[in-house]
Amino acid sequence: xxxxxxxxxxxxxxxxxxxxxxxxxxxxxxxxxxxxxxxxxxxxxxxxxxxxxxxxxxxxxxxxxxxxxxxxxxxxxxxxxxxxxxxxxxxxxxxxxxxxxxxxxxxxxxxxxxxxxxxxxxxxxxxxxxxxxxxxxxxxxxxxxxxx
Numbered sequence: 001x002x003x004x005x006x007x008x009x010x011x012x013x014x015x016x017x018x019x020x021x022x023x024x025x026x027x028x029x030x031x032x033x034x035x036x037x038x039x040x041x042x043x044x045x046x047x048x049x050x051x052x053x054x055x056x057x058x059x060x061x062x063x064x065x066x067x068x069x070x071x072x073x074x075x076x077x078x079x080x081x082x083x084x085x086x087x088x089x090x091x092x093x094x095x096x097x098x099x100x101x102x103x104x105x106x107x108x109x110x111x112x113x114x115x116x117x118x119x120x121x122x123x124x125x126x127x128x129x130x131x132x133x134x135x136x137x138x139x140x141x142x143x144x145x146x147x148x
Contacts, residue, residue, distance in 0.1 A: 012049030014059070014076040019047040021066035036061040053077030 022032045033043040038058060045051040053059060056079065063073035074081055088095045102110050 008049055010078045011052050014053045014073065015047040015049045017076050018062050021068060025066050032065060035065050053079065056082060
């Protein structure tokens with residue numbers, strides 16, 4: 001099977017990160033492989049970039065062993081967590097718009113938006129039938145009340 005330089009480079013990113021973290025923590029290849037539920041030979045080939053990144057659950061197991069973020073490890077493998085793809089499929093237009101809107105924002109601003117979203121999720125609805133999430137996120141103005 002022939003692979004392009006781009007694919008080989010992507011394969012090596014995850015492997016290099018896994019090897020570096022494993023070695024920094026003094027974990028042997030065999031022990032790490034056993035804990036990640038894979039053979040030492042297979043892990044060695046992943047670390048060298050000889051094999052493509054493994055399945056999502058194996059990548060997550062590799063991330064958990066050195067206490068790394070699973071999403072970052074998946075990104076190194078050129079993947080996105082399946083739960084995120086499910087979320088996007090549930091509401092593709094608004095989720096795509098949201099991701100495009102936050103792209104390029106400084107990390108601290110994205111974290112502020114995340115905190116506001118988490119707060120909105122935990123805030124009880126203001127009125128039956130209305131979630132109030134858009135209001136809590138500051139994405140719209142409250143409705144005006146008119147009296148006749």
